Amino acid sequence: MPVVRLLVPANIRHSSGGNVYNARLAEGMQSLGWEVCVLPVEGNWPHASAKERRRFGSILGAWESGQEQQSAVVLVDGLVAVGAPDELEVAAKAGRRTFVLVHMPVPETSGREALQKEARALRAASGVICTSSSAAAILKERGLPNARVALPGADPAPPATGSRPPHLLAVAALLPNKDQLLTVAALEGIQDLEWTASLVGSEQADPAYARLVKEAIARSGLAGRVQLTGELAGDALEAEWNRADLSLLVSREEAFGMVVTESLARGVPGVVRQGTGAVEALDLAGLKDADAGTRLPGAALALPHGGEADAAVLGTALRRWLEDHALQQEWRSRALEACGLLPGWEETAGNVVRALTGVE
Structure with missing residues (x-):
């Protein structure tokens, strides 16, 4: 052996x-x-x-x-x-x-x-x-x-049922590279729309950064809409995935981003940062269209500047998705198609x- x-x-x-x-x-x-x-x-x-x-x-x-x-x-x-x-x-x-x-x-x-x-x-x-x-x-x-x-x-999983209003999910330890502060800043700019969100990940990996995220949520008036769950596993994590309609992984650096394929395995589309390996994860199923070329089950956003500029770009993308039900259905159908093609x-x-x- x-x-x-x-x-x-x-x-x-x-x-x-x-x-x-x-x-x-x-x-x-x-x-x-x-x-x-x-x-x-x-x-x-x-x-x-x-x-x-x-x-x-x-x-x-x-x-x-x-x-x-x-x-x-x-x-x-x-x-x-x-x-x-x-x-x-x-x-x-x-x-x-x-x-x-x-x-x-x-x-x-x-x-x-x-x-x-x-x-x-x-x-x-x-x-x-x-x-x-x-x-x-x-x-x-x-x-x-x-x-x-x-x-x-990626492990096979039942399709997520989603939520109403739509639920946004970011699964990653609270770390500067994962840039949860960017996510919170983007969500602050779309408070006029209906949604809920969860940030699922360890708060012990970098306690100082986790405190900054908590303070940002409180300062922007999002405490009732953005939940910090800590690290989850088993049924608790599956419950979060099941209620999700869109996943977010906006890391500054990412070699792959396994959470993206975990999301697609459940038919949940994703938003990632352009220029990182998370784009490969989002495109792993290789969805193509004869006329339009690559059909991502979500979006890869250019977020090169940091601060308010990137928050505005992410917020605009989320606003468009939340307001455009046809886009929601399009991303969802692509994610469901991708889930059957993942290795x-x-x-x-x-x-x-x-x-x-x-x-x-």
């Missing part, structure tokens, strides 16, 4: 796309006959201490020569890998088969040193797997090794297995 050790960051404790992907990948590979050992790696990744990096290095080199080492493959979450290039280089010299799973490339804004660490880590790896085409394209632009792509899957997690696992085994 082939063996893979999946090393994941132990410091990401809130629900995230990366965590969900890693868990579903492990399940999918097990169903394909692989023995999967998921090992959370302690440390403040990617900014781990020397002691934490040494511990990670010991995990990479913990297996003596013999049949187990020959058959075992190590797959390291990119958040860990980019924080420990020295250890990956040592593992490469020792002949370890170590692959890196990149959920999101290091942002350009992280600085030269962080980008250099990423480059060293990925060049030391036996192979690189990206969870989105956009991530692979970024790495290629940086002159890094070509990466295989294993897009996230499953078994396809994701198969793509990763082919990358690990060198099968084209």
Whole structure:
């Protein structure tokens, strides 16, 4: 039985796309006959201490020569890998088969040193797997090794029933990159219309930012219409999806945005930020029209400026959707069409297995 050790960051404790992907990948590979050992790696990744990096290095080199080492493959979450290039280089010299799973490339804004660490880590790896085409394209632009792509899957789900008035849903931890403040500012400008909204996500990932979001909701008089639910799972999360009519993911940076495909799986259209990997997620079903070309089940908005300008663009798009019932029906029908075309997690696992085994 082939063996893979999946090393994941132990410091990401809130629900995230990366965590969900890693868990579903492990399940999918097990169903394909692989023995999967998921090992959370302690440390403040990617900014781990020397002691934490040494511990990670010991995990990479913990297996003596013999049949187990020959058959075992190590797959390291990119958040860990980019924080420990020295250890990956040592593992490469020792002949370890170590692959890196990149959920999101290091942002350009992280600085030269962080980008250099990423480059060293990925060049030391036996192979690189990206969870989105956009991530692979970024790495290629940086002159890094070509990466295989294993897009996230989506679980089948019953179509959402929606709500009256329409309910808007944003599922993401409250973090500056997810830009819930932009969403609140946009909603403030359409208070004359009927709608409700929920921001579903951890308030503990960045408590200071979560406080800013709460204050913005209160200051704009939206406390009765915008609900902060905290992180939800299971039936509580399914209930939110079931009452949703439109999902929002306006992250400043996003390699893919699994919440978008989770939305489409339920026939709920989405609004995303243009220029991010969330556009790939919204277009994953590849809906086409002979005359009009691509038919997105929602919209990808240009939001490049920040502040009031972007809030106005998002608010205008939401106003148009709320006031145009024909547009609501059009987006809904496209989302329902897309939900039957989304790949499953078994396809994701198969793509990763082919990358690990060198099968084209």
